[in-house]
Amino acid sequence: MPVVAAVKKAFTNIFVLSWDVSLTLINLVSPKRKIGHVTPKGFPGHDGKWPEYIAPSSEDSRCACPALNAMANHGILPRDGKNISFKELNHAIRTTFNFAPSFCFFVPHFSADMLHKPYSKGTFDLEELSLHNGIEHDASLCREDVVHQPDQGTPHLPFIKELLATATGKDAEGNPLLTPADLSAYSSKRRVDARETNPEFTLSFFHKMFGSSNSSTLLTILGGRIKDIEPFLVDERIPDGWESRIRAPMGLTLMTFNRTVLKVERGIDEKKYLASENETAQAPATAPSPSS
C-alpha cells in the first residue's frame, strides 16, 4: 500500500475509534429510546410499518448478507440491489437497525476499500459484497461455502433450520431465544463440518472475527428472538411491527458490539464439538436390557 494511502487509513481508523468511544460514553449517560420509538419518524419501519416485502427476482442482485438483502426486499435499498452508493448504505443501516454512526461509516467504508472503489462517490451491486475472503468467508451459518455454492445470494435453509433449532434460551413469555453459547456451539459445528467437506477451506483469524461479528447481530439487533430471526434469515424479510432491539440513543457502537462478538468467538471450540461428536458416534444405539 502506498505511504499516503496507509497514513490516510491510519487516520481514518483513529478518527472512527475516537468517535465510537465518544458515542459509547454518550450512550452510557443518556436515556434509552422508548420501546416502539426506536426507528426514527419519517423513515421506513417507523411505528413498525415496513415497506412491502417483495421476494427478489432472478434479475435482482443479492449478497451473502441477510440484512442487506432484507433491506432490498423491502425497498429500503433499491429493490434490484444495484447501483447502491456507500453513503446510502451508511444512512440506511443507521435508521433501519440503529447501529451507531461510527459503525455505519466504518463498514461501508471498509467495503468500498475492499472493492477498490471511492467511498464518497462509489456505487456497488449487492452481489459484489460476496467477494470471497473479503468480508464473505467459509463456514458461514446461513450459506454453503462458495466452493459448493457459487451463488452466495440465496439462504441455505438446512443450516438456518439447524441454527434455529439450537436455541436454548427463553424470554419472559417462554418464546425461544438464541444465546451466545448457542451461537458459539453452532459456529463450532460449522467450522468443523466446513473444514472436513471443503477442499479449499480457509478461515483466517480476521475472517473468524468477521464471522462472529456477522452472527452476533442476531443476538444484539434481533435480541436472539427466534420468531424474528426466522423470517429474517429464511425469507430475508423484516417482520411486521419489528424494531431494532438496540435502544441506545446513539445506536450500537463498535465498542459495545465487540463485547458480544468476543464472547461468541471465545466460546467457539472445535475440539469440544469433535469430542461430543465422537461420544455420540461411540454410544450404543440402544441401551442394554437389564437381563443382558
Ligand code: HEM
Ligand atoms: C454495511 C453493512 C454490511 C455489510 C457490508 C455486510 C456484509 C456481509 C457479508 C459480506 C456477509 C457474508 C459473511 C459470510 O460469509 O458469512 C454478511 C453476513 C451477515 N450479516 Fe451483514 N453486512 C452488513 C450489515 C449487516 C447488518 C446491519 C446486519 C444485522 C442487522 C447484518 C447481519 C448479517 C448476518 C446475520 C450475516 C450471516 C452470518 C453467517 O451466515 O454466518 N449485516 N454480511
